[in-house]
Amino acid sequence: MAELKVLFKDIDVPGIQTLEVYEQHGGYSALRKALGMTRQQVIDEVKASGLRGRGGAGFPAWIKWNGIPKDESQPHYVQCNADEGEPGTFKDRELMLRHPHQLIEGIIIAGYATLSKVGYIYIRGEYTEPARVMRRAIDEAYRAGYLGKNILGSGVDFDLYIHMGAGSYECGEESAMMSSIMGERGQPRLKFPHAPLPTIAGLWNCPTLINNVETLSCVPAIIRNGGAWYASMGTEKSTGTKIFSVSGHVNKPGNYEVEMGTPLMELLELAGGVKGKLKAVIPGGSSVPILPADKCDVNLDYESLQAAGTMLGSGGFMVLNDTVCIVKFMRRTAAFYAHESCGKCTPCREGTRWMVKIFDRILAGGGRMEDIDLLLDICDQIDGRSYCALGDAAAWPIRASIKHFRHEYEYFIKHGHSMVEAQAEHSVGGR
Amino acid sequence: MSEAIRLSEYPRAKRIDERQPPELRFSERAVQELERIKRHYPNKRAAMLPALWIAQREYGGHLPPEALMEVAYRLGTSYAVVEGVATFYTMYNKRPVGRVMLEVCTNLTCSICGGYEILRHLEEKLGIRAGETTPDGQFTLVEVECLNDCGNAPVMQVGNRYFGRLTPEKVDALLEELKNSEEHTVVQLADTIVQCHLSESERQDIERALAKAQAGSGGQDGQNG
Ligand SMILES: Cc1cc2nc3c(=O)[nH]c(=O)nc-3n(C[C@H](O)[C@H](O)[C@H](O)COP(=O)(O)O)c2cc1C
Ligand code: SF4
Ligand code: FES
Numbered sequence A: 001m002a003e004l005k006v007l008f009k010d011i012d013v014p015g016i017q018t019l020e021v022y023e024q025h026g027g028y029s030a031l032r033k034a035l036g037m038t039r040q041q042v043i044d045e046v047k048a049s050g051l052r053g054r055g056g057a058g059f060p061a062w063i064k065w066n067g068i069p070k071d072e073s074q075p076h077y078v079q080c081n082a083d084e085g086e087p088g089t090f091k092d093r094e095l096m097l098r099h100p101h102q103l104i105e106g107i108i109i110a111g112y113a114t115l116s117k118v119g120y121i122y123i124r125g126e127y128t129e130p131a132r133v134m135r136r137a138i139d140e141a142y143r144a145g146y147l148g149k150n151i152l153g154s155g156v157d158f159d160l161y162i163h164m165g166a167g168s169y170e171c172g173e174e175s176a177m178m179s180s181i182m183g184e185r186g187q188p189r190l191k192f193p194h195a196p197l198p199t200i201a202g203l204w205n206c207p208t209l210i211n212n213v214e215t216l217s218c219v220p221a222i223i224r225n226g227g228a229w230y231a232s233m234g235t236e237k238s239t240g241t242k243i244f245s246v247s248g249h250v251n252k253p254g255n256y257e258v259e260m261g262t263p264l265m266e267l268l269e270l271a272g273g274v275k276g277k278l279k280a281v282i283p284g285g286s287s288v289p290i291l292p293a294d295k296c297d298v299n300l301d302y303e304s305l306q307a308a309g310t311m312l313g314s315g316g317f318m319v320l321n322d323t324v325c326i327v328k329f330m331r332r333t334a335a336f337y338a339h340e341s342c343g344k345c346t347p348c349r350e351g352t353r354w355m356v357k358i359f360d361r362i363l364a365g366g367g368r369m370e371d372i373d374l375l376l377d378i379c380d381q382i383d384g385r386s387y388c389a390l391g392d393a394a395a396w397p398i399r400a401s402i403k404h405f406r407h408e409y410e411y412f413i414k415h416g417h418s419m420v421e422a423q424a425e426h427s428v429g430g431r
Numbered sequence B: 001m002s003e004a005i006r007l008s009e010y011p012r013a014k015r016i017d018e019r020q021p022p023e024l025r026f027s028e029r030a031v032q033e034l035e036r037i038k039r040h041y042p043n044k045r046a047a048m049l050p051a052l053w054i055a056q057r058e059y060g061g062h063l064p065p066e067a068l069m070e071v072a073y074r075l076g077t078s079y080a081v082v083e084g085v086a087t088f089y090t091m092y093n094k095r096p097v098g099r100v101m102l103e104v105c106t107n108l109t110c111s112i113c114g115g116y117e118i119l120r121h122l123e124e125k126l127g128i129r130a131g132e133t134t135p136d137g138q139f140t141l142v143e144v145e146c147l148n149d150c151g152n153a154p155v156m157q158v159g160n161r162y163f164g165r166l167t168p169e170k171v172d173a174l175l176e177e178l179k180n181s182e183e184h185t186v187v188q189l190a191d192t193i194v195q196c197h198l199s200e201s202e203r204q205d206i207e208r209a210l211a212k213a214q215a216g217s218g219g220q221d222g223q224n225g
Helices: A019-024 A029-035 A039-049 A061-067 A091-098 A100-113 A128-143 A174-181 A213-217 A219-225 A227-231 A264-270 A302-307 A326-340 A346-363 A370-382 A389-415 A419-423 B028-038 B044-058 B065-075 B079-086 B108-112 B115-126 B168-179 B186-197 B200-217
Strands: A077-082 A118-123 A159-164 A208-212 A241-248 A254-259 A278-282 A316-321 B100-105 B139-144 B156-158 B161-163
Touching (some): A019 A100, A019 A128, A029 A100, A029 A219, A039 A061, A039 A100, A039 A227, A077 A100, A077 A174, A077 A213, A091 A100, A091 A241, A100 A118, A100 A128, A100 A159, A100 A219, A118 A128, A118 A174, A128 A159, A128 B161, A128 B186, A159 B044, A159 B186, A208 A213, A213 A219, A241 A264, A241 B108, A278 A389, A326 A389, A326 B108, A346 A389, A370 A389, A389 A419, B028 B186, B028 B200, B044 B065, B044 B079, B065 B079, B108 B115, B115 B139, B115 B168, B156 B168
Parallel strands (some): A077 A118, A077 A208, A118 A159, A241 A316
Antiparallel strands (some): A241 A254, A278 A316
């Protein structure tokens, strides 16, 4: 039972945020190596690594990279998703705060492989502390000739701009983020096959590669050590390592990088064990279905978690002990999605608000037994019928909570108060 | 306590007539910054978010209709377009707010780790409810969604900094500190965000341009955007 550090390998090195120390630890050698390879060789290395998107969907990275047209008839862009808004997730924050050059190097390599001359890193407005670290590091990289015109004398140009958000979870959705970079409201576009993929028509209708901070931070190590090396870690379909942001009722909350396929209970131990008695885990951010304690005997990789009825998502790993009232907790979840719904489509905009109203009725003691099925019905109305995945994400956690904790809902409705609070000495959360 | 300012009750400023050229209030520095940032994108309309950040700083922490009008003018678009964007994002303040904003996370992890207790403590301490500003205009208290620093729950954002692992005692000490400090204000947050967009060479260019302008005409007021 141990961490396996790829992204975090040098994170404790004092001064690794500076270019000088980063270079002493092999920094930017991957970029030099990549510039000596053909673009297709770089993409093939990423393919061999089996790297999948760490932003939530787990889409194979190389397919996006390879999907960018191989000619320069239009400008191409790299869009780094540093909006990190998924509740429970704080890995991109640490990757930027403590290892900024690793990310910048990954972005430049992605730019080279996809014939892009411009990259935007979209950092959420609240993240001014990581953004200032990124700013300093980008300035250093320009001074050293890793960014700008004719990088390291290779004839390759690449400019990297920071674009700050202004408070919106939905802007983490890739096409909403494109709108936000273009100066519009953060609302998404139609998805493939109804509209072209961003790799064909993204920012300003030009080919755009969109990857998460963690995904791009993996790239330097993959290029340095080879895709096969990366693929030798993890499981067959979930290669490499993954950072889990562990929070809630554990003794040592924080980010832990483990090999894909590590047993869930081992991660809990790494995080210092559960405070109190384990009730449930939400393994991949607020958008993924909740996993009750008796189903926690599972491995942490895309396939195993899916088989267990949940998802790896962003790796936002929230731990709940038995003082948590699931009904109240889910009311807070529903309120989050209602607040963040961008309003573009009816099932999500209206459905999320109805769910909050129903929860409020239950919490006020006026719930009816039919309310449980009504909630499930609304989930069905939203799931798969919304413009973007925020709608689906609003439905899945509620549905799973009713599946696993229906008795708590029934108790609350029948007695007008929480089952957990009746049992525990004190209550936690909600008002 | 009764004079607490409720955000939603604040009087609406009069609508602006788009046919009149707007009154321009951006400083020369702001004009220079916006000029540079516009070049990051293929068209100037894309500089909308940074332009609104500049405006929020220039107008003292929030965006009155005059500020939206000025942004519209400087980006060559209409008031309605700018208002549509500004009202979408929660960090643009559409109403006046206090000098310092206390943004307490009550999202999932924080909700089970004492976030609501911190919020209630602040409400009591400041004598206002979430969403309100203290009568002296010092503090605005808000409840916010996940700040994504859940490992340090409960967390609060104060301007350009996060404060984590909060306890009522820590919050009390922090309030005292904030009262006597120029740090972490609403205006400073907007400025920090603006500066993050500008590269080192752009920042140097701006300083040079400002020095030149000052040497030249003894200080312009930046009317030419
Ligand atoms: C509502 C919503 C919010 C999202 N928020 C984020 C986010 O904060 N960060 C992120 O990297 N991806 C987020 N995503 C996923 C992105 O749409 C996209 O899949 C991802 O950035 C692609 O990068 P990857 O392939 O490297 O994971 C979100 C998706 C949805 C539907
Ligand atoms: S699902 Fe929700 S967030 Fe997504 S487009 Fe529809 S209303 Fe907007
Ligand atoms: S829940 Fe408060 S920071 Fe994430």
